[in-house]
Amino acid sequence: MSETIPHIPGQRKVPLRTKVTWGFGGLADNFMFNTLTALGTLVYVQHFGLSPALAGLALALPRLIDAFTDPWIGNLSDNLKSKYGRRRPLMFFGVIACALLLPLLWTPIGVETAQNPWFSNIPFFYIVTVGSLLAVAYTLFVVPYTALGFELTPDYDERTRVIVWRMYIGLIGSVSAGWLFRLAAADTFPNLGNGAFWVSVGVALVVLVSGLIPTFGCKEDLKIEEQEPIRLGEAIKYTMTNKPFVILFIAYVTIIVALFSAQSIAPLLMLHYVFNGSEKAIGDFTGWFTTLAVALSYGSMFFIGFLSTRFNKRIAMMIGLGFVLLGTMLNYIAIDPRWPWALYVVGAVTFIGMQGCWLMIDSMVADVCDDDELKTGRRREGMFSSVKGFALKAAQGITFGLGGYMATAAGYDPQVVDSVGLDEATAVKMKALLVGFQSLGLLLAILMMWFYPISRQRAEETQRLLEAKATKSDEVI
Template identity: 30%
Template sequence: MTQHIHYETAPQDRIPFIHKVIYGFGAFVNNLLAAAIGGMVIVLNLGLGMNPALVGLLAALPRLTDAITDPIMGYISDHTRSRWGRRRPYIFVGAIVVAIVFVLLWQLPAGKSESYYFWYFLIGSFVFYLAYTMYATPWVALGYELTPDYHERTRLMGVQNFMGQFAYMVAPWFLFIMQYEAWFDNMVEGAAGLSIAIAVVVLAIGILPAIFLVERFKDAESNEAGSGSKLPRRKIILENIKDFLKGFATTLKFTPFLKLCAATFLVFNGFILIASFQSYVIIYYVFGGDTVEGAKFVGYSGTLGTICTFLVIMFVTWISTKIGKRHTFFLATGISVLGYGLKWFCYNPDLPWLLLLPAPLMAFGLGGLFTLMPSMIADIVDYDELQTHERREGMYGSIFWWVVKLGMAAALAAGGFLLNTTGFDVALGANQTEDAIFLMRLYDVLVPVICSLIAIWVISTYEITEEKAHVIREQLEARRGTT
């Protein structure tokens, strides 16, 4: 192992803590909207009686457009030139638009047909996700450029990841709130009222990054084909399309970036793929089919994991400034592998409380992943600029998070098929076969362990160390004539 070279963060490269918090508000808004629309969609089934299959389609179909809209929004943001910058206008307007659309989405009129509700919500969801992309993609890109420092980027992403976790603490209460009889007459009315409250929060704090944060590259030069030209409008449009496709292809061919995407896909979706298995193993193996007691311990484990994620983010942020991002990824992912492995021994019918032991260790997986990866992508953007003379924060951010969303959708779908291969039969209740129980336990452990170990191998070949990032920065600043 080569000796690690450490560079201290210069005072001028530090982001004031209050600015980190303001950027973190964007993470809270981002996660709150994602959790809200995913958790509240159950109203269509329980409150309006819609077929669950149609509800599933409504949850999945609008996300397919992200493959197109996310990179396009990234390109638009990268190539915007305005007195307010490349990102801030979209963040400001996007927060307002997405808040309004979210409220309208849940004002579901009474007494309509299932077909009416399906098309109302489907069309509304497409509009919502367009507004969501308008806000989220520039916000992600803004974070990549707030500081040029290798370690300060990790501190920033640690703060935003920490703040974003709070959304997942409040989201599980949404179903309770919508059914709370003291406030609402029914669940549909509850969804309409809750959407207003969520929109107020989104609007109030979502615009703050646009108001208070300063872009470093708002006047950045680009090789935009039509910039400053007097070409006919049709040719300008064609040139921009060609430029978008070229930038998209360049991003997808950039090997260091593909390694980050692959590692993220493996760690995140290795977890998502077996997310439901943990509940099945706890209920049907540890508690012998007792769904009430099993669900209680599923809740205990989930709550403990969420609390520990906050601590993991702080630890990962700190240790990364000492040993670098790549080695921290090895450490955090390795600890999560240990946690997944311990499930084989700690999920014990004779000692049920032992099942809480792996939860803090498994929290290192996702807690470390979404602290380190955004920081590493910021380094990727610099490396790409050194080679291409263009900055593509928006394009890199949009493609990275689209890979995450695509993988999550695929993993959630594949998880059901994987469960079927175990031979699990809900009709058997507590009388599942020994083979089914064994395979559920095996998948619950091996799938995330294998995926995480492959991810460690992928990142072992990742080339941007702290020393290399420092050299890239020096070369860029010399070329720009800045310090």
């Protein structure tokens, strides 16, 4: 291993302009990731006529397929050598491809076969194909983009202050994504599918602009390219034998599987049980609920961020997860057509903790990169970012399919629901499966975080050792 590579590129204090410029990529990231989530299940089931289980599978497979490209792209980003840097060329091609592919999600061919079994269902194969291409393009942007942010500073607390700008700006995309279905269902469009297409055209333009801002506006430390390339298998081995990262990885996967299991079952439960089949009503609710979520997410980042500086990131993470768990458990009472307002109250409890948890995870991965460099002598932000991306996509793929299966297992039949509505017994089963599964997952994640070993003291000691190692290396040169 080379010991002459300058460790931990970046500055202790990052200029505000750099933070904001890098943060704009969070807006592109949110729209790339959330557009399909916001529209997918309802558009494919309600408009194109796929069953919930098949729609869930069509949404799951691209995530699972693309999850296995993440480590390859992460390693490519760590080893790429160009005059523009390791990260930015990949970001450029990724954001262009995403902008082109987003509207194509809503133009499936062979819609007359939507009720067929999967092997003769043309829309199913179309969605899987376009969705897979979009997922790979998303990875091509988000993995090097995330790694670029990790490299901006070596400071334990400044990392949190940098990463939070991705969320400050990206949350604008989250609140907008919450209104996408309402816009697609507007009377302006002849049908829901046409609405989803034109709404996605607008989203694609936002993705293009916001994704190119950090691509051209941030600079890289080209000296890091001097480190020798590492093969993919070896890179994965180093990554998955890093104990702090493995603990964080398992906790992250558990959280994603728990929370995202709602993506395929919750929209159906809300639409047909809480809002009695009204697309306009659920569109309004989703928009206002997401707006509340974003407003409280800013508070969550300040609150959990304060706890991380007052104590450490592990404690802050566990407290945040505690709020999410409490809100999730209360959903069993709140999901009821008699008091839809309760969903806002319970959601507020969840949102106080949730966004701060995402902030802590990203900041902790940056600390893991230092721990890894101390052991391997390499800067491998791309690989750690990509394995985190692998966890996200694999877990989301599992939960798209799992959520659709839970709805079917509880007795949800789209043909019956369309003719007579969703009966109380089936709705209660769906609700119990959803809340029980999410609560169990969150409890397991809190338990895993108890064993996370990188404290403030350990991170600062790692910094000291790396700086001493770099100083010694410079003296030798």
